[in-house]
Amino acid sequence: MRRVPPEMFRFTTGERAEFYGAILQAFGAANERLETALGLDGIRDRLRAVGWLDAVDDDGLQEALRKLREWQLLDVVQNHAENYRTAEEYERRNLQYSLTRRGEAAFAGVEHALSVLASTGALQTAVLEAITDRLDELYVLLGDQVSSHRRVFTTLHELEGHLEALLANTKAFNGELQRLLRAEGADLVTFREVKAATVAYLQEFLVNLDQRSRAVAGAVERVEQRGVSLLHERALRGAELPPVAGSDPAPAWLERRRARWEGLQAWFRPADGSRPRVEQLHDVARRAIVTLLQVLDRITESRRRSSSAVQDFRELARWFAAAPGEDDLHRLWSAVFGLGSARHAHLAHPDPELVPSSSSWAEAPPVEVSALLRASGRTERFTRTGKVRDIGGIKAARTERARKERAELEAAWDVLGTEGTVRLSGFGTLDHAVFERLLDLLGRALAVRPDSCGARRAVTSDGRVEVVLRPLPGGGRAVLRTPRGRLEGPDYLVEIRSPGSARLPAGQEAG
Numbered sequence: 358m359r360r361v362p363p364e365m366f367r368f369t370t371g372e373r374a375e376f377y378g379a380i381l382q383a384f385g386a387a388n389e390r391l392e393t394a395l396g397l398d399g400i401r402d403r404l405r406a407v408g409w410l411d412a413v414d415d416d417g418l419q420e421a422l423r424k425l426r427e428w429q430l431l432d433v434v435q436n437h438a439e440n441y442r443t444a445e446e447y448e449r450r451n452l453q454y455s456l457t458r459r460g461e462a463a464f465a466g467v468e469h470a471l472s473v474l475a476s477t478g479a480l481q482t483a484v485l486e487a488i489t490d491r492l493d494e495l496y497v498l499l500g501d502q503v504s505s506h507r508r509v510f511t512t513l514h515e516l517e518g519h520l521e522a523l524l525a526n527t528k529a530f531n532g533e534l535q536r537l538l539r540a541e542g543a544d545l546v547t548f549r550e551v552k553a554a555t556v557a558y559l560q561e562f563l564v565n566l567d568q569r570s571r572a573v574a575g576a577v578e579r580v581e582q583r584g585v586s587l588l589h590e591r592a593l594r595g596a597e598l599p600p601v602a603g604s605d606p607a608p609a610w611l612e613r614r615r616a617r618w619e620g621l622q623a624w625f626r627p628a629d630g631s632r633p634r635v636e637q638l639h640d641v642a643r644r645a646i647v648t649l650l651q652v653l654d655r656i657t658e659s660r661r662r663s664s665s666a667v668q669d670f671r672e673l674a675r676w677f678a679a680a681p682g683e684d685d686l687h688r689l690w691s692a693v694f695g696l697g698s699a700r701h702a703h704l705a706h707p708d709p710e711l712v713p714s715s716s717s718w719a720e721a722p723p724v725e726v727s728a729l730l731r732a733s734g735r736t737e738r739f740t741r742t743g744k745v746r747d748i749g750g751i752k753a754a755r756t757e758r759a760r761k762e763r764a765e766l767e768a769a770w771d772v773l774g775t776e777g778t779v780r781l782s783g784f785g786t787l788d789h790a791v792f793e794r795l796l797d798l799l800g801r802a803l804a805v806r807p808d809s810c811g812a813r814r815a816v817t818s819d820g821r822v823e824v825v826l827r828p829l830p831g832g833g834r835a836v837l838r839t840p841r842g843r844l845e846g847p848d849y850l851v852e853i854r855s856p857g858s859a860r861l862p863a864g865q866e867a868g
Contacts, residue, residue, distance in 0.1 A: 364428040365463050376421055379409040381430065381464045384456045394434070394453035422454060430460035484523045485569040488621075491516035492576035499583040499591070510595030513588065517617050524620075527638060556649045559642045570635045571804075574626040589614045769794040770822060778827070778852045782835035789839040796844075798824040798853065825852040 368377035383403030387395055395403065397418060404413065425431040433454050456464070494512050498504045580588065589611055598606045624634045673693060680686045705724065706712050712721050769791045773784075787795065801815035802824050808814070813826040826849045833848035 362429070362459060365430075365459055366466070367428050368425065368430065368463070369467065373421065376409070376413075377425060378467065379404055379407060380421060380425065381456070381460065381467075382407045383409075384431075384454075384460070385464050385468075388456065388461075394455040396453055400454065425460070429457055430463055431455070432457045432460075482566065482569055484519050484526070485566075485573055487519045488516060488523070489569070489572045489576045491519060492573070492580055495588060496576070496579045496583060499580070499588060506591045506595035507597075508595070509588065510592040513592045513614070516621075517614075520617065520621055520624075523624075531641065556646055559646050559649075563639065563642055563646075566635075566639055570625060570633070570639075573635075574633070577621060577626045585615075585618055589618075765790055766794075773798070773853050775851065775853045778825075778850045780829065780833075780835070781837075781849045781851050782833070784837055786838045789841050792837060792839045792844075795837075798822070799826070802826040823854055826850070827852075 368374060368381065371377075380400065383400055383406070384395065386407055387393075387399070387403055392399070397415065400418065400422075401413065422431060422433075426433060431454050433452050491512055495509065495516065498509050498512065592614065593607060593611060596610065598610060600606075619628075622628055627633060676689060677686060680689055706722065772787070772791050773795055781799075784795065798815070798817075801817070802813045803826070805813050805815055811828050814823065816823045829848045829850055835846055835848040837844045
């Protein structure tokens, strides 16, 4: 890692740190208006514009400018293009100050640090949709040879901007989330409301996250089919990089683009087949929801109780500390913990009148103590044996329900079993239960990647039923109708069968 120059951020410390920062902010505001150099009067005007209202004399301003020049944050040149009428005017307007490369970097670093401290981060599914849109647009532009290279460059730039926003917001939000999990708020009401709102926010983010992530992965795959190298070459032509003395900026620019694309792959479609990072984000969000709900339960439970054991012992410690004497300490101990005569308990002799109350416990006859009392603090209690519940009816109802579900499942697979390959639109009208089974099979098949022939294969969880989807030559639309509505989508060639056989055997059970 390249080291930061030691004097680069010296202006942020010391007694005049705020004044130094205001001067750099004044130059930053001037740069936004394309003013690259400022004289003393221009610096004063910009200081007032950025909010520095304290009086500044010439000696103090020049001393501050000298220190910034010493730290190589400012540069000074003489302005020979002006006509000066007096010596005073020459002295004030001759020297022009401007930010050096190091000064621009220092100011940008401070601005970025302040923005990070002020930001909280966010998980926005809209960014995923924007990434998908830009990828689809790049796919179309790469397929059109007459499209503008500038259009490719601007679209790629927008894509990288959305990706950077996703990464920055995700890291910031994850940091805030972990701090929230460790936080101990004094105001339990506000603390509880913030955590409850965070749980709701995470739950809303997780809705359809898998679907949006798969959409981004599919868009990445389509662009890669057209060629990432071609994308970067056309974007390089549209970037119109300015010439740099002594080196060609194109290789470094292409290397940055390749690194950004590898980051996009790592998040949604890793080239090595590893787990995408967006799935790790899904796991982090779910674990955070569980943890926050547990914390909310503990907070709610503590608010229900009038006091806690910790508070009771702290109050007791204050009482012991305030006791005036040792005898008072003993009485307080006996009152709190119930320690006194050995015969204070509810256990008594068979004939208590035979034992005087003034007898010492060492001289009194023993009392039988139940083993259960010694082990658990409770005495034996003989009560009526509980009535055993008759679960025969429950078992019969469950058996009947399972039989009906099995019969419905067998009937559904018998209807859906195909002899060879059929079109999806050929199913036409289906009973809603059969339609749900078909929809489950289609979802399993569409969730896997196609093989080299374009076919998608999937099996049910028990491995007894296999579905094969193949693209229909020429495309087409399929409409499936049920008593509850209709579903319209792309048409496919469908084959539903039991693995190893031509057709799903009648009466076969699948789940």
